Amino acid sequence: MQDMNNKLAGLGVILAFSMSIEAEAATDIHCGFLLDVERKKVIENQHILVEGGVIKEIGSSINIPDGASKIDLSAQYCAPGLMDMHVHLFIDSKKGETDDQAAPTQSSAYKALLGIRKVQILLNSGFTTIRIPGDIDYHYAGIEIRNAINRGEFTGPRMLVAPHAISQLGGHGDFNSYSPDLPYKIMGPLIADGVGEIRKAVRKEIKYGADWIKVMASGGVMSQNDDPTVAAYTQEEFNAFADEAHRQKKKITAHAHGDEAIRMAVEAGFDSIEHATMMSDETAKLMVKKGTFYVPTLYVLDWILEMGQKGAIPASSYEKAKFVATRHSKSVKLAYKYGIKMALGSDPIFPMDQAIREFRAMTVSIPDNWHVLQAGTINGAELLGLKDEIGSLKVGKQADIVAMPQNPIALMKNIENIGFVMKGGMIVRNDY
Numbered sequence: 413m414q415d416m417n418n419k420l421a422g423l424g425v426i427l428a429f430s431m432s433i434e435a436e437a438a439t440d441i442h443c444g445f446l447l448d449v450e451r452k453k454v455i456e457n458q459h460i461l462v463e464g465g466v467i468k469e470i471g472s473s474i475n476i477p478d479g480a481s482k483i484d485l486s487a488q489y490c491a492p493g494l495m496d497m498h499v500h501l502f503i504d505s506k507k508g509e510t511d512d513q514a515a516p517t518q519s520s521a522y523k524a525l526l527g528i529r530k531v532q533i534l535l536n537s538g539f540t541t542i543r544i545p546g547d548i549d550y551h552y553a554g555i556e557i558r559n560a561i562n563r564g565e566f567t568g569p570r571m572l573v574a575p576h577a578i579s580q581l582g583g584h585g586d587f588n589s590y591s592p593d594l595p596y597k598i599m600g601p602l603i604a605d606g607v608g609e610i611r612k613a614v615r616k617e618i619k620y621g622a623d624w625i626k627v628m629a630s631g632g633v634m635s636q637n638d639d640p641t642v643a644a645y646t647q648e649e650f651n652a653f654a655d656e657a658h659r660q661k662k663k664i665t666a667h668a669h670g671d672e673a674i675r676m677a678v679e680a681g682f683d684s685i686e687h688a689t690m691m692s693d694e695t696a697k698l699m700v701k702k703g704t705f706y707v708p709t710l711y712v713l714d715w716i717l718e719m720g721q722k723g724a725i726p727a728s729s730y731e732k733a734k735f736v737a738t739r740h741s742k743s744v745k746l747a748y749k750y751g752i753k754m755a756l757g758s759d760p761i762f763p764m765d766q767a768i769r770e771f772r773a774m775t776v777s778i779p780d781n782w783h784v785l786q787a788g789t790i791n792g793a794e795l796l797g798l799k800d801e802i803g804s805l806k807v808g809k810q811a812d813i814v815a816m817p818q819n820p821i822a823l824m825k826n827i828e829n830i831g832f833v834m835k836g837g838m839i840v841r842n843d844y
């Protein structure tokens with residue numbers, strides 16, 4: 413692990429400087445098999461011509477310009493770059509520590525360094541685009557990482573960032589382990605109560621570069637003293653969140669476990685719901701009607717339960733995890749049954765190289781591997797409003813391409829063996 417991190421860090425510097433040259437030159441990628449996620453088809457023997465970072469042509473026999481470089485993936489399965497819609501970079505608690513004990517001991521500068529390492533691990537495993545749905549940081553390290561990558565100073569995935577998770581006082585995004593009589597209050601990064609504070613919090617996020625707004629709509633699992641079944645805000649407050657975000661042309665998502673919180677956020681017009689562990693039949697139908705995306709985050713609960721058994725997380729969090737886990741797969745099955753659009757999100761509070769396991773975790777409740785692959789590619793692009801630019805291998809889209817030796821549609825675990833990653837025409841990794 414340490415070796416890989418060192419290698420990745422070195423790679424980042426080299427690639428940053430060679431990126432512009434590589435992205436401009438024409439490249440012929442020969443794929444043995446190409447996964448067309450929109451038509452749910454595996455197409456054999458395809459060439460992808462990449463020029464200026466964009467897919468120019470795809471076909472079995474296409475005109476390749478003289479001098480084009482060649483990449484031989486004739487024994488591999490090519491797929492669009494993967495998308496993880498639920499990534500935290502700064503949750504870094506040690507064994508037995510609560511998140512709100514760990515977070516105030518780590519500076520934003522440290523988190524930025526940690527975050528660069530983590531996004532490079534994600535990119536290396538095949539995620540060319542990620543969304544940060546709020547993170548534990550008093551400042552804006554996520555925004556700085558996004559900007560540094562966009563400027564070409566570091567290698568990393570495309571990033572869309574909600575810097576913080578806006579929370580009610582005492583909610584999932586507040587720090588609730590501390591005594592009320594401390595001379596200085598230790599609170600979560602962005603607390604807002606009442607319509608006025610809510611609008612101001614949204615405006616502050618946007619002022620400092622937010623692409624997305626994130627709201628803690630219910631209590632959570634890893635936080636202290638809050639209840640996952642309780643809605644964190646009134647309907648009027650949820651409406652204010654969505655109105656302020658949308659008025660400023662930003663999208664908004666909610667962390668929500670209990671059905672009431674899910675329903676209220678959906679009613680308010682939120683673009684996506686994270687977790688939704690206790691979604692009811694009625695709320696599922698409402699999400700279809702409203703076109704709300706569902707990001708289920710399944711692997712993280714498996715991981716929390718495993719850690720709970722080992723006594724590696726606080727006992728109260730283990731109890732909450734056991735409770736919300738009982739309904740989680742039912743929510744995913746409801747979503748599949750009614751046709752709620754699902755996007756993949758891993759919620760990594762675990763080592764980042766395990767984020768890719770979310771694909772396999774989704775197949776436990778979703779019987780169609782194409783459906784899962786769509787969740788981790790084209791549906792993510794649609795959720796982000798970037799469907800015309802990324803999410804599938806199509807002429808005119810960005811050349812975000814991954815490849816692996818075996819077919820993930822036959823066995824989803826195969827996606828954990830990606831050995832080729834290209835982002836915007838730049839080769840990030842090629843093991844073949």
Ligand SMILES: [Zn+2]
Binds near residue numbers: 632667668686
């Ligand atoms: Zn959450």
Ligand SMILES: [Zn+2]
Binds near residue numbers: 498500759
């Ligand atoms: Zn999360």
